[in-house]
Amino acid sequence: MLFSQNASKIIFLLLLYYSFSRLLNIVGADPPYPLCSNHSRYADNSSFHHSLNNLFYSLSSNSSVSKFYNTYAGNNLDRVYGLYMCFGNTTIEVCNSCISTASQDILKHCPNRKEAIIWEEHCQLRYSNTNFFSTLDIIGNQAQRNSMNILEPERRRFKDALNITLSRAVKDAVYDPSPDMYAAKKVRYLKSETLYAQVQCTGDLLANDCNTCLQIAINNASSCCNSSLGARIYSKSCYLRYEVYDFDGGAFEEIQMTAKNSKWKIWVTMIFVVSAFLAVTLLGSFVYCLKMKIVSHRGKTKIRWEDIISQEVPLHNIADPNGSEFLYQNFKAGDEQKAMEFPYIDLASIHAATDNFSESNMLGQGGFGPVYKGKLSDGTEIAVKRLSSCSHQGSEEFTNEVLLIMKLQHKNLVRLLGFCVDGEEKLLVYEYMPNGSLDVSLFDSTKCAQLNWSRRLSIINGIAKGMLYLHEDSRLKIIHRDLKASNILLDSNMDPKISDFGMARIVEGSEGEASTCRLVGTYGYMAPEYAMEGLYSVKSDVFSFGVLLLEIITGKRNAGFHDQSKLSHSLLSYAWQLWNEGKAVELMDPSVAESCCPDEFIKCVYLGLMCVQEDACERPTMSAIMLMLEGGTESSTLRQPDRPAFSWGISNEYDQINIDSLSFDRLTGSSDIKANE
Known part of the structure; x- marks a missing residue:
């Protein structure tokens, strides 16, 4: 009997140890x-x-x-x-x-x-295999502790220092205006001892979710490592570490630890009160300035659309987390003319059109939410983009897209039929494109056959016309910033329509250049000056167009491309290398070999390479691109393209241009052209 009880205790302790060691990895x-x-x-x-x-x-x-x-x-x-x-x-x-x-x-x-x-x-x-972006996940947190324990005389002082340091670090990581959700602090808690702490959240997380993740990480550290001089908590959504040595190369902001914790709390309270007062003052000033631009309309206050067009009310002042409320208030109850040109579609109608967002009607999953097929009561087929309620970035882009595309009308731009804001629901309603996005057809080994050479040329021309409208022919100079194959939709006639204007921006001046601290877009299509320095202009879109053009004529993705025989790690480097060897025709997609004119193909390769030049000044404008596509410019010779941006893995023997200048007769059978502007 006694043996049985002891055996049970031993088994219980072994199971407890196994569970705890598994939790702490x-x-x-x-x-x-x-x-x-x-x-x-x-x-x-x-x-x-x-x-x-x-x-x-x-x-x-x-x-x-x-x-x-x-x-x-x-x-x-x-x-x-x-x-x-x-x-x-x-x-x-x-x-x-x-x-x-x-x-x-x-x-x-x-x-x-x-x-x-x-x-x-x-x-x-x-x-x-499921979308977890912008979603808090604390399941499976891993903990690691420093093997050194706190000495008993230092325990009280160490704990106070740890509480202060982690509290300040979490506050800065969550509420600091910088986008990286990271903070590192250090505090001297004894004459010769310093505590270092670091916290960080994944960059897609909302501030509140980041705070929740880090608070749980602090609790994990307290549970697993209460007597340890250091700990690390690895979470799917955040990271926490503290030690009594500099573990990150001096990147710690020093904070002071007062003799009494009560004094520290008083200072924190005072700082909070002053900060709150300043925030209220700044908010009041902003509201007052904005109110000066508001006019009365049928007893309701309205920001005038004309003010937005003239940029008296800049889009970036509207496209904030409350931007959808601006849309709701200013366009749901708008005048009859505005309602006719851009209707607010109520949520009940969208529910009926999509069968309550039935999974059978889901067309796909975008970067900020799913897209559903639907049919309105008048028989109009629609595509509904439903933004994820947890995406702060998606809310900004939702508002930006509505305000931008409202006045953009071109046959090669997707038509936005309306929008809906109802509680947490933010919905964009587009015309339905039965042939889906270009990437689905272009990069599918069976579907690509329907894209013969003439159809591909037509798609390239349509995209170029749409971009020319955005850059030069619309009332506003628009930089799309996310031109790629998945953002080109194909209608029933396989004609292209540029979509997704959530990242687009209005620019001023003849140069049309701006900068940003937050990079948006897609790897493989980003111009080097944008990826490296945050500078974007119409020439950034030209770079993306060049990548897209090369993808269309070759049927190959730029991202993920690799050719071991040529030591090329991108489609751009591979195209440039074959161009220098006089073998550009080898780039041709085999599925268009029978229908393709070699001279037209060579001209497209040349144009694509000119668009992806590392120096933005060397890239043609969209108007020059259209002229080249239509064969309407004359010049004596073609300037040879230099090595394109991001051309990794090309051996030095190709550093110099090694083929003679080609005449336009060689490319098109007509007069010559010079590609530089």
Whole structure:
């Protein structure tokens, strides 16, 4: 009997130890720390496997320019979402190396899993077959503790310092206006001892969710590492670490720890009160200035559309988290003329049109929410873009798209039929495009056959006309900033329509150049000056157009392209190399070989390479591009394109141009043309 009781106790203690060690991922072990899902697996060499490889390539490539990035690869059931985050003050070089290592380790530790995450020493990498962007996830938090324990005489002082440091770090990470959701603090808690703390959230997380994640991480640290001099908490959505040594190369802001905690609380309270007073004052000033631009209309206050067009009320002042409320108030109850040209569609009508957003009507999943097919009561077929309620960035882009596209009318721009704002629901209603997006047809081995050469030329011309309208012919100079194959929709006649104006911007002046601290867009289509310096202009769109043109004529994606025989790691470098060897025709998509005119193909390759020149000044304008496509400019010779931007892996023997200038007769059989502006 006694033996049985002792055995039961031993088994219970073993089970308890196993559970606790599993929770802490066996505390003190070295990275990496993988967390693999057991729900579903993929087969080797499957479409999902191919999408995952493309995703890793995209993430690894972006880690050479950014310390956080999220994207997806593949289509429909084979789509995979992924992100990475590099910790703290990690350099770009270390970040890039860490993501490359993580891409290999995650496959080794979680083979054939459709969902996994891995934490390395300096970064984390995560992927899933379901969209987890902007979603808080604290399941499976991993903890690691410093093996050194706090000495009893120092315990009280250490705990006070830890509370102060983590509290300040979380506050700065969550509420500081900088977009990286990161903070690092240090405080001297003894004469010769300093505590260092660092917190960070993934860049797609909302502020409130970031705060929740970090508070839970603090609780995890308190539970697992209460007597330890240091701890790390790895979460899917955030990261926390504290130590009694500088573990991040001096990137810590020093804060003061007073003798009495009560004094510190008084100062915090005073700072909070003063900050709140300043915030209220600034808000009041903003409201007063905005009110001066408001006019009375039928007993209701309205911001005039004319003021927005003339930029007396800049779009960036409207496209904020409350921008959808502006739309609701100013256009739902607008005058009859405004309602006729741009109707507000009520939520009940959209529910009826989409069968309450039935899964059977889902067309796909966009970056900020799903898209549904529907039919209005008058028989009009529509596509409804439903923005995710948890996406702050999506709210801004929702408002931006409505206000921009409201006055843009062109046959090669997708038509926005209306919008709806109702509680948490934010919906955009477009004309339905029965042939979907260009990437679906272009990069599918069977569907690409319907895109013969004449159809591809027609699509290129249509896209160019739409971009020319945005840059030069509309009332406003518009930079799209996210021109890519998936944002080109095809109507019933396979005619192209440019879509998704959520990231578009109005620019002023003849140069049309602006800058930003927040990069938006898609890797593989970004111009170098935008990716590296945040500078964007009409020439940034020209770069994207050049990438898209080369993709259309070759049937190959720029992102994820690799040719071992030519040592080329992008479509741009491969095209430029073949151009220099006089073998540009080898780029031709085999599915158009019978219908393609070689001279027309060579001209398109040349035009694509000119559009992706590293120096923005060397790229043609959209008007020059249209002239080249139509064959209406005369010149004696064609200037040879230089090495394009982001042309990795090309050997030095091709550094110099090695073919003679080609005449326009060689390309088109007519007069000559010079591509430079």
